[in-house]
Amino acid sequence: MKTPTPTRHTALGLFGVLVVLTMAADATPGIAPGVLLAAPVLASVPADPTSTVTNTASWTHPQSGMSFRCSTDDRGWFPCTTPVTWELDPTRAGRHRLSVRAVDGTGRQSASADYTFSYRDTLRALGLQFTVTGSIDGLAPGVWRPVPVRVSNPGPVTVQVTGLELRLSSDSTPPGCAAVTNLEVRQPQLAADTVLQVPARATVTLPAAGMSTAAIRLRDLPTVNQDACKNKSFALTWSGTAQH
Structure with missing residues (x-):
């Protein structure tokens, strides 16, 4: 491609004044002057x-x-x-x-x-949502009963659960069996340097590799009449932390 050079044309006006007309050659062959790229x-x-x-x-x-x-x-x-x-x-x-x-x-x-x-930010919009469910029945004095725990992730990406906690309602339904007196809870345990991976739109059941499940037992209280706890139920509340 040749470098464009200006072309100069001169002509004498009616009264002998020199008029200089300057035109520039188009920079790109094949494209007419004034046509945009x-x-x-x-x-x-x-x-x-x-x-x-x-x-x-x-x-x-x-x-x-x-x-x-x-x-x-x-x-x-x-x-x-x-x-x-x-x-x-x-x-x-x-x-x-x-x-x-x-x-x-x-x-x-x-x-x-x-x-x-x-x-x-989908994760921020969803608030890293995950759900935890699990229940148990048939408690007996002094016997630990593991609680099957299901952690579900409805989101579009894997959630890494770093902690879970189980709480009991303070009194039974119907009332009469106080949790603080009659029941004991063992929280789920996460091994050091371990996270619970819950894939997108999937459910993981505990116990799982590196993480135990929760457990509940009815305390063995020989001096306390625990007949008040027969056929009673407690609400379980789950909470947890996660990252991505």
Whole structure:
């Protein structure tokens, strides 16, 4: 490609005044003067909203031999190729933006192809939800009874449960058998450096590798008449902590 050079034409005016007419030759062969360089056409873009920090987009261009420059979230432009992968800032408020420009051999740039989208932290929105269920019956004085525990994860990603706790209601239903006097609870135990992995939309039953289940026993109280505890029930309340 030849480097464009300005062309100068001179002519004498009616009163002998020298008039200089200057015209510039077009920079790109095959493209008429004043015609803008075509912008890239985005072919694939992140979902809106997206729940991933790492995102990818691709584009096409009607002319060959083009290079491209990109900008994310209205920051500085950088050389890029299709597809481009980048990480967004999840703490940024508002919508995110990807912009792509085409650049020809002379450095002429097209208008940008822009795409805006939002980021939603699915885990934060769900609050790392998981449910815990488990019950037991047939208690006998002095005998520990393990409580089968089921941990369910309704979310789209694996939850790592780091702790579980079981609480008993203070009195029975119908009332008359106080938990603090008559019952004892052994909490689930998590081995050191172990987390309970609960896959997305799945349920794990305890005991499991590295984690024991809860247990309950009716205290053996020889001096206390525990007939009041026969045919009584207690509400169990589960709580826990998790990470991802």
